[in-house]
Amino acid sequence: MTLAISNRASLRYIEEVTFGQTPATPAFNELRYNGESLNYNINNIISDEIRADRMTTDLIQVQADASGDVNFELSYGAFDDFLAGGLADTWGTLVAVSATDIDAAAGDNSFNTAMGDFVADGIIQGQWVEVRGFTDPANNGYFRVTSVTSGKIIVAGGTLVTEAAGATITIGGSVVRNGVTPISYSVQKVLEDLSPAQYILLRGMRVGQIQLAFETASILTGTFSLMGLTSKVDTTGETGQTLVQAPTNEVMNATGNVQSVWIDDSLTTNTFFNTLNLNVNGNLRPQDAIGSLPHIGIALSRMEVTADAELYFQDDTEYQKFLQATFFSLAFRVEDNAGNAYIFTLPRCKYETGEVVAGGLDQDIFLSSTIRGLRDPVTDCMVQIDRFAA
Numbered sequence: 241m242t243l244a245i246s247n248r249a250s251l252r253y254i255e256e257v258t259f260g261q262t263p264a265t266p267a268f269n270e271l272r273y274n275g276e277s278l279n280y281n282i283n284n285i286i287s288d289e290i291r292a293d294r295m296t297t298d299l300i301q302v303q304a305d306a307s308g309d310v311n312f313e314l315s316y317g318a319f320d321d322f323l324a325g326g327l328a329d330t331w332g333t334l335v336a337v338s339a340t341d342i343d344a345a346a347g348d349n350s351f352n353t354a355m356g357d358f359v360a361d362g363i364i365q366g367q368w369v370e371v372r373g374f375t376d377p378a379n380n381g382y383f384r385v386t387s388v389t390s391g392k393i394i395v396a397g398g399t400l401v402t403e404a405a406g407a408t409i410t411i412g413g414s415v416v417r418n419g420v421t422p423i424s425y426s427v428q429k430v431l432e433d434l435s436p437a438q439y440i441l442l443r444g445m446r447v448g449q450i451q452l453a454f455e456t457a458s459i460l461t462g463t464f465s466l467m468g469l470t471s472k473v474d475t476t477g478e479t480g481q482t483l484v485q486a487p488t489n490e491v492m493n494a495t496g497n498v499q500s501v502w503i504d505d506s507l508t509t510n511t512f513f514n515t516l517n518l519n520v521n522g523n524l525r526p527q528d529a530i531g532s533l534p535h536i537g538i539a540l541s542r543m544e545v546t547a548d549a550e551l552y553f554q555d556d557t558e559y560q561k562f563l564q565a566t567f568f569s570l571a572f573r574v575e576d577n578a579g580n581a582y583i584f585t586l587p588r589c590k591y592e593t594g595e596v597v598a599g600g601l602d603q604d605i606f607l608s609s610t611i612r613g614l615r616d617p618v619t620d621c622m623v624q625i626d627r628f629a630a
Contacts, residue, residue, distance in 0.1 A: 248433035260444035262426040265480030278308035280471035306442040306468035314460040316580035317487035326447035329419030333362030337411035366619035368626040373409040396505035417621035436475040444469030448524035500573040514550040545613030562594030579630030588616035
């Protein structure tokens with residue numbers, strides 16, 4: 241007799257075309273994870289029927305849903321679909337510019353093209369781009385686009401040095417922002433050590449919450465919280481199903497892979513974070529109806545974006561932002577050793593809480609705070625994720 245063990249359990253997913261329906265002959269994507277609590281939950285009510293023998297007559301199913309968390313260690317490319325699904329939008333145009341007519345201008349901190357078209361290339365205001373190929377290192381790296389026209393992008397996040405065109409310059413990136421487009425997945429849990437294997441399929445799964453933890457001396461970890469509709473269990477899986485292997489990029493950590501932090505588009509050199517945990521919550525709301533055991537729908541509610549941060553206290557610069565209710569922007573970049581990177585941006589936010597206390601002997605003093613992301617009228621978003629392949 242074989243008993244199922246967690247080491248032999250795998251998770252797979254596929255985006256649904258029709259909400260709650262697994263596509264025919266699905267090509268499931270393997271999902272990297274280090275723990276999960278996905279389950280089909282049934283709410284039962286005990287019958288209150290009175291009997292002279294004091295016995296209970298029945299247990300009645302009255303409501304059901306598929307829900308739970310997937311815990312993971314952040315690696316490039318492995319979770320892009322769920323990141324986009326949690327923001328209720330899709331990744332934008334992959335910018336892949338390569339040209340010899342691009343120059344850098346210090347006067348307005350811009351890159352300029354004589355023959356190309358940055359707008360047609362898919363570059364949009366507010367996104368981050370990675371620039372490579374200039375001789376002066378100040379002109380290479382990651383920059384946020386503050387203005388874009390066909391022949392010019394004005395950038396922030398770094399100070400450019402005037403350099404003429406001639407070298408082959410590449411500009412790349414892709415961005416996703418919080419939106420209003422519901423995305424659902426069929427998630428399959430496979431207990432592979434059983435014979436035959438057991439396939440547990442959860443349908444209509446939407447990512448309601450994304451939590452990312454960036455803490456000193458730790459692996460970069462996260463959690464996706466999902467809510468869905470229905471489930472089934474069998475020993476065959478889906479007809480004609482295939483498996484797409486997960487990306488194998490390395491797991492990132494908070495020591496060597498958190499490369500840059502920008503506050504108000506300025507690269508911080510004297511502001512140090514002890515923790516920076518990001519929480520994006522779409523506040524999914526189940527919709528129930530008479531005659532249906534599972535939910536009939538899952539609605540998107542108000543988007544909430546917060547970050548819990550601990551900063552080593554050196555002066556009152558950040559604390560004054562809390563006291564004065566000052567708007568600011570926050571962005572941070574994580575990059576693996578191969579050069580694959582993400583930039584997470586809250587383009588307009590405020591300190592919601594701020595505390596500076598000496599808690600006891602032999603302790604560092606921090607500004608312990610909660611940062612709340614707010615709608616940015618320029619980019620029309622609250623949170624933005626940019627990705628860059630090596």
